[in-house]
Amino acid sequence: MIQVACRLDPVSSPSDWRHFHTLRRDILWTARGRTGYDENHPDDRRPDHHPLLLKCQDGPVGVVRLDDRRDGTGIVRLVAIAPDRRGQGLGRALGAGVEAKARGLNIDTLFVNAVPDAVGFYEAMDWERFCWDTSELVGDAANCVQMRKILRARS
Numbered sequence: 107m108i109q110v111a112c113r114l115d116p117v118s119s120p121s122d123w124r125h126f127h128t129l130r131r132d133i134l135w136t137a138r139g140r141t142g143y144d145e146n147h148p149d150d151r152r153p154d155h156h157p158l159l160l161k162c163q164d165g166p167v168g169v170v171r172l173d174d175r176r177d178g179t180g181i182v183r184l185v186a187i188a189p190d191r192r193g194q195g196l197g198r199a200l201g202a203g204v205e206a207k208a209r210g211l212n213i214d215t216l217f218v219n220a221v222p223d224a225v226g227f228y229e230a231m232d233w234e235r236f237c238w239d240t241s242e243l244v245g246d247a248a249n250c251v252q253m254r255k256i257l258r259a260r261s
């Protein structure tokens with residue numbers, strides 16, 4: 107069930123940043139046994155990188171960052187939905203929001219490094235397996251599956 111009341115907004119206020127980092131740290135670091143989450147990582151503040159927070163009526167429930175490569179492509183990074191809110195269409199709502207944001211930036215193709223457990227989620231949203239940059243598959247991303255979604259055919 108898609109909750110239409112949810113919005114994918116840019117992370118802007120100090121409160122947004124707190125929620126954004128808490129969700130990311132808890133879901134993508136602590137729950138996976140990773141340490142060293144950096145709230146001040148420069149990649150979150152680059153002008154062409156867009157940290158986004160999925161907000162529902164009862165507060166923030168998901169995070170993602172869209173990195174605009176300024177060549178018509180973008181990378182979807184660090185996707186997470188709060189554990190107690192999964193299976194309700196919120197990941198799909200977040201995906202639709204990212205695609206809308208990407209189209210507004212004239213991005214025609216999205217890429218992702220999907221953890222193996224999330225490949226089915228992306229496939230459900232019509233992403234396809236596609237090797238786009240093997241140099242990304244190092245460290246924590248070594249066993250990720252590279253995928254893409256074409257939003258608009260290039261003329």
Ligand SMILES: CC(C)(COP(=O)(O)OP(=O)(O)OC[C@H]1O[C@@H](n2cnc3c(N)ncnc32)[C@H](O)[C@@H]1OP(=O)(O)O)[C@@H](O)C(=O)NCCC(=O)NCCS
Pocket residue numbers: 133184185186187188191192193194195196197198199219220221223224225226227228230231
């Ligand atoms: C992956 C994740 C974002 C999915 O969020 P969600 O809110 O549960 O997703 P939705 O409820 O919107 O599901 C959307 C569709 O994907 C499918 N889906 C969701 N998770 C899936 C999975 N792990 N495997 C296969 N299909 C999956 C759902 O069945 C649904 O399909 P449908 O709409 O055709 O019925 C969430 O489980 C999560 O945050 N996981 C931990 C972090 C993570 O793995 N992030 C991805 C990093 S690349």
